[in-house]
Amino acid sequence: MNGAVRAVVRTALTKGCDPYAIYEGYEGLVQGGHMMKKMGWADVRGWLSEGGTLIGTARCAAFRERWGRLQAAKNMIVNGIDALIVCGGDGSLTGADLFRAEWPDLLHELVDKGELSSSQISGYEHLTIVGLVGSIDNDMSSTDATIGAYSSLTRICQSVDFIDATALSHSRAFVVEVMGRHCGWLALMAGIATGADYIFIPEQPPNASSWGDHICSVVSAHRNKGKRKTIVIVAEGAIDSDLKPITAVDVKNLLVDRLGLDTRITTLGHVQRGGAAVAYDRIISSLQGFEAVEAVLDSTPETPSPMIGMTANAVSRKPLVESVALTKQVAVAIKNREFDKAMSLRDSEFKDYLDAFKTLSNIDSAEMKLASDKRLRIAIINIGAPAGGMNAAVRAAACYCLSRGHRPLAIHNGFTGLARHDSVKELDWLDVENWVIRGGSEIGTNRNLPDVDLGMVAYYFQKYAFDGLLIVGGFEAFLSLYQLEQARANYPALRIPMVCLPATISNNVPGTEYSVGSDTCLNALVEYCDVIKQSASATRRRVFVVEVQGGKSGYVATFAGLCVGASAVYTPEEGISLSKLAKDCEFLRQSYAQDEGQNRAGKLILRNEKASKVFTTEVIADIIREEAKGRFDARTANPGHVQQGGIPSPMDRLRATRLALKCMQFLETAQTHESGRGSSETAAVIGIIGAGVEFTSVKYLFDHEAELVHRRPRKTFWTTVRKVSDALSGRPDH
The missing domain is CATH 3.40.50.450 (Rossmann fold)
Incomplete structure (x- = not known):
């Protein structure tokens, strides 16, 4: 607000x-x-x-x-x-x-x-x-x-992540009550983002007579597989199909009486509204x-x-x-028990996420299993720098495979690991159960492309009889998919459906407006810059020039500048010139002259790491100091790999999960059309375009939408954001 x-x-x-x-x-x-x-x-x-x-x-x-x-x-x-x-x-x-x-x-x-x-x-x-x-x-x-929904979700996920450690240590069950009288959005999204076992939301209440049996069967199935903890999330407006309220106490008593679990209740209350x-x-x-x-x-x-x-x-x-x-x-x-109508009035993503939660939690459902001749061997690999949400994507893909009867095969340490170390291991449910909240890449990742040894890569594809491939990563993942697609003519083992799920903090993969990991990066930068700004405010007259990652893509710098109220943002798309620096120095002089050192708000300038070869972060700080004539000071700050984040943000966990499930469905669908197995349409990039999710041929993207020299899409959708950011910081037009 x-x-x-x-x-x-x-x-x-x-x-x-x-x-x-x-x-x-x-x-x-x-x-x-x-x-x-x-x-x-x-x-x-x-x-x-x-x-x-x-x-x-x-x-x-x-x-x-x-x-x-x-x-x-x-x-x-x-x-x-x-x-x-x-x-x-x-x-x-x-x-x-x-x-x-x-x-x-x-x-x-x-x-x-x-x-x-x-x-x-x-x-x-x-x-x-x-x-x-x-x-x-x-x-x-x-x-x-x-406004406020994702901040609240973040508070919930942080709390449940902490509870998770206690639950695991003591092998306990926790029933967590979250806000939402008529809307289960917080409960649903928190359920997916924290890997909860069960959720209760008002839009789709469980059967009044059998919900107790169902939750017990789900929790028992998870425990029988070796899971030591149980998390159940209850929206405050949760009801059954007869409109009778379902409370956290009801759920706790059920888990204690029926399953004998040591169960505790946590009501998060107004902590969900707090924080920056x-x-x-x-x-x-x-x-x-x-x-x-x-x-x-x-x-x-x-x-x-x-x-x-x-x-x-x-x-x-x-x-x-x-x-x-x-x-x-x-x-x-909801009051009229028209629950399908209530669901239809929510946005399309809501139903997608609810379906995703059911898929991930009901892993032993006989209804989900495919006939034995339809079951696939699906390879999963991470390529490129680590990005928050990579593990959530791998987990979702593996869980979907297991729920359908497929075999998920993780390729560890990228194409180098495959070609040199035969590093293929089958994943089971307990392996990946807690990966949704972990940062980095549990199966390893690097920037090497398949051409590190294309012949050996194809050999192992044939050896393990892969029926489909999911590549999770950034621009290198995009290029890897293209190389594999182009090599199909020479290597029959590569004529399988393949899909790339964009995951990179730079958000520079063609075919999508959003890459998994970019939100985690922005949140890490926001926290870092808030602290830096506090330091600048304490000294009254100090500007920090912060170097931001992103390669040749200005996405991170642009949006981070809007988030932290940066006085100026420099991106590769626009570059840096002497005239631009001169205007920004004059802007800073005027700003400090007007507040006369009395205002406590510090000032930040964000510079993308590739914005200019000449005007480096240190050079810009030196120029500002020189032009300030002693009226104010300038320092540099480089958050470095902090920007790759620690624990993934809820948004990255959610979108990684949703996109991974759609990728698995793509591989299944492409596999059913034998005539198209080797066509370019079966090597695609999944992307969020507007409010929808689309698959685009990697060949089309490579030929028409990729700016290969600068490793970014030819089209950017965030150029207007910089104008808003400049307007709100008072920066003059350049």
């Missing part, structure tokens, strides 16, 4: 508008006075790294009454406010649109009562409302993600806040109030009233 307020305030100022912060929600509108503060540029410095909401939030009974809204209208006009950007849930947004509908009548009443004159209301005949959705439940229809925002929430709050001001300026009296959301990986505007109405239909559908 603080990132959204910062973005609204600074965008409004750059557009020549007067921004006001209304403190304590609608209560501030009703009370007026000191609770309506005109904001300046410096008022929101440092807000990106602050948790909660610094302008406060509160439920307001008075605003629900007409007299309260009448007073709110008067206070707005007295302060010269004619537009309202509201960040909240469906209740707050509903109240805002009602306020807009009543606005003309409220003004007439204020004039009739003599509280305002006709001249005072002149120019304020219409109220503009724009909605931003701040909700940890991610329960708003018409948007893929709400993660990278993704900083990104969407900044982009949506910027767009909200644009929507205000585009609005006319006839324009329906818009809700700013995320659709297909981009900021979108949807009719606010329709979005709220769709959201409320979910609770109604």
